[in-house]
Amino acid sequence: MDEKMLKKLAQYRVLYAEDEVGVRKNVNELLSLLFKEVYLANDGEEAYKLFLQHKPDLIITDIKMPHLSGIELTKKIRESDSKAHVIIITAYTEVDFMLEAIELSLLRYIVKPITETKLFDALEKFLQSKDKAHLQEIAVEWYYDSMQKMITHKNEIYELTKKEAKLIELLLEKDSIITYEEIEQYLWESEYMSLNALRLMIKNLRKKLPEGTLKNIQGIGYRL
Known part of the structure; x- marks a missing residue:
């Protein structure tokens, strides 16, 4: 061993x-x-x-x-x-x-x-x-590890920030559109969420996911 x-x-x-x-x-x-x-x-x-x-x-x-x-x-x-x-x-x-x-x-x-x-x-x-x-499939050969808070793809590992991990968990749990209001409430909690802060987080998260996985639903929110 x-x-x-x-x-x-x-x-x-x-x-x-x-x-x-x-x-x-x-x-x-x-x-x-x-x-x-x-x-x-x-x-x-x-x-x-x-x-x-x-x-x-x-x-x-x-x-x-x-x-x-x-x-x-x-x-x-x-x-x-x-x-x-x-x-x-x-x-x-x-x-x-x-x-x-x-x-x-x-x-x-x-x-x-x-x-x-x-x-x-x-x-x-x-x-x-x-x-x-504790592995959940996001796409073919792409997994979210809920214990380690990271995305894995074959031999590649993408570590997530606390907010990125929370968003992935929310998207997987709900399996539908997550609204901007839900994201602010769940990820930012009592803090104010600016659009710039949200966009930056989404931009960085998309770099750790296969292309096209995280979709923006215009004026509503995001879904996998």
Whole structure:
């Protein structure tokens, strides 16, 4: 795992549920080096309580545990969070459990024994999924990254000012014409918005977008 991925993982919190003490201790030592926070659970019920309390970014759970299995835990989590990222740890012999797990949209399975390679592969899948979650397509191969507040096109990156990012988010959210009044209220807040200031911002923003993406609706406002 490269340095860029390690930095990304350090932003997130993980919940790890495992009833075997030795396995839990070893995996926790590794997770603690990678994540901002690690919440440990001895069984499914404790894991669910920790999930409700902390709403972690990732859940890693063993499939067979007391009180609630990994499958039952995931089902309960799905009741309130359909997009939660869940990785399940399983053994080759747990075929019945795995058949039930197919419908749960799991991020990845890790087959025991857990190795660093298997775990890192699963965590890379997690990061890829998180990256896609905050990317919105503006045009073919052009994306807005809501986490980094920037426009990306293939290998090119265009960083946005605070007002530029707010306007892009407003346009994507509304998916229709944004009036001058809305722009002033949302971007300038309590300040006065001069036409020159608006035109300068639009001019600079257009340099960071594919040609023709940001359209002026004469006398009304703008739309994508």
